[in-house]
Amino acid sequence: MSESDLRLRACEARIRHTFRDPSLLRWALTHSSSATTRADSNERMEFLGDAVLGLVVCQHLYEMLPGAAEGELTKIKSAVVSRKVCARVAVELELGDALTLGQGMEAGEMLPSSLAAGVFESVVAAIYLDGGLEAAREFILRTMGPEIRAATDSEHHFNYKSQLQQFAQRHRKSTPHYELLDEKGPDHSKCFEIAVSLGSERFPSAWGPSKKDAEQKAAKLALVTLGELPEPDEDDTLDSNGEGDFNAALSSEEAEEDAVERIDAIDEPDNGASAAGAPEPSTPRRSRPRTGKARGVK
Numbered sequence: 001m002s003e004s005d006l007r008l009r010a011c012e013a014r015i016r017h018t019f020r021d022p023s024l025l026r027w028a029l030t031h032s033s034s035a036t037t038r039a040d041s042n043e044r045m046e047f048l049g050d051a052v053l054g055l056v057v058c059q060h061l062y063e064m065l066p067g068a069a070e071g072e073l074t075k076i077k078s079a080v081v082s083r084k085v086c087a088r089v090a091v092e093l094e095l096g097d098a099l100t101l102g103q104g105m106e107a108g109e110m111l112p113s114s115l116a117a118g119v120f121e122s123v124v125a126a127i128y129l130d131g132g133l134e135a136a137r138e139f140i141l142r143t144m145g146p147e148i149r150a151a152t153d154s155e156h157h158f159n160y161k162s163q164l165q166q167f168a169q170r171h172r173k174s175t176p177h178y179e180l181l182d183e184k185g186p187d188h189s190k191c192f193e194i195a196v197s198l199g200s201e202r203f204p205s206a207w208g209p210s211k212k213d214a215e216q217k218a219a220k221l222a223l224v225t226l227g228e229l230p231e232p233d234e235d236d237t238l239d240s241n242g243e244g245d246f247n248a249a250l251s252s253e254e255a256e257e258d259a260v261e262r263i264d265a266i267d268e269p270d271n272g273a274s275a276a277g278a279p280e281p282s283t284p285r286r287s288r289p290r291t292g293k294a295r296g297v298k
C-alpha cells in the first residue's frame with residue numbers, strides 16, 4: 001500500500017467514515033497546487049460542501065430553536081459556518097496531514113485558515129456524494145456540535161424574548177404580548193416602559209432606551225417571575241428593570257426644561273420694576289415628583 005493510500009486510510013479513521021468510493025476522498029484532499037487542472041482539484045468539492053454545510057446547520061438550528069427569529073438564526077449560522085470555525089475543525093481532524101499539496105508546501109504543516117476551511121468543506125462534499133445527506137449530517141453535527149452549542153449559547157442566551165417565546169409555546173400554548181405603557185424624556189433621549197403578558201397574566205414592566213431593549217428587559221423579568229431565570233443580584237437589579245435608563249431619561253427631560261425656563265426668564269420683560277429700583281420677584285421653579293425608580297405593573 002502506498003504512502004498516499006495509508007494517509008487516506010488514516011484520514012478515514014479520523015473522520016469516522018469508510019468510503020465506498022475512496023477516489024472521492026482523494027479528490028477532496030487534492031489542492032489546486034498539485035492538480036493537473038483546476039477541475040482536478042478540490043475547488044468544486046469545496047463549492048458543494050459549503051452548500052451542504054449551510055443546509056445541515058440551518059435545518060438543525062431551525063429545529064433546535066423553534067422560537068428564534070430569522071435574524072437570530074442567521075447570526076448563529078454565520079458564526080458556525082465561518083472560515084475560522086471550519087479551519088479550527090479541520091485542524092482538530094488533522095485533515096492537513098492527508099492533503100496533497102504542490103511543490104513548496106508540505107502536508108501536515110500549519111495551513112492558512114482559508115485553505116484549512118476549504119479542505120473541511122471538501123470533505124463534507126465527499127461524504128455527501130459517497131453516503132448521502134444523512135451521512136454528511138452525522139459528520140457535520142458530530143464534528144461541529146461544540147461549535148454550534150457555543151454559538152447558540154453566545155447569541156441566544158441573552159435573547160430573553162426568544163427564551164420567553166419558547167416557554168410560552170411549550171407550557172402556555174400562547175404567544176407573549178408586549179405593551180407600551182409609557183415613555184419619558186426628550187425626543188433625542190427617550191426611554192420606554194413596556195410590560196409583557198402571557199394570556200391574562202401580566203408581568204412587571206421594564207424601562208429601556210429603545211422599545212427593543214425594553215422588551216428584552218421585560219421578557220427577562222417575566223422569565224425571573226416564572227422561575228426560568230434566577231433572581232438577579234442586588235447590584236444587578238437596577239439594570240434588570242431598566243431603572244437606570246428611566247432615571248437618565250428623566251434627568252435629561254428635566255435638564256431640558258430647566259434650560260427652557262432660563263431662556264424664558266431672560267426674554268421676559270421686567271415691567272418697569274428694574275427702573276423703579278424694586279427687586280424683580282423670582283419665578284418659582286415648577287416642582288416635579290421624582291420617583292427614583294421604575295414603575296412596576298401589578
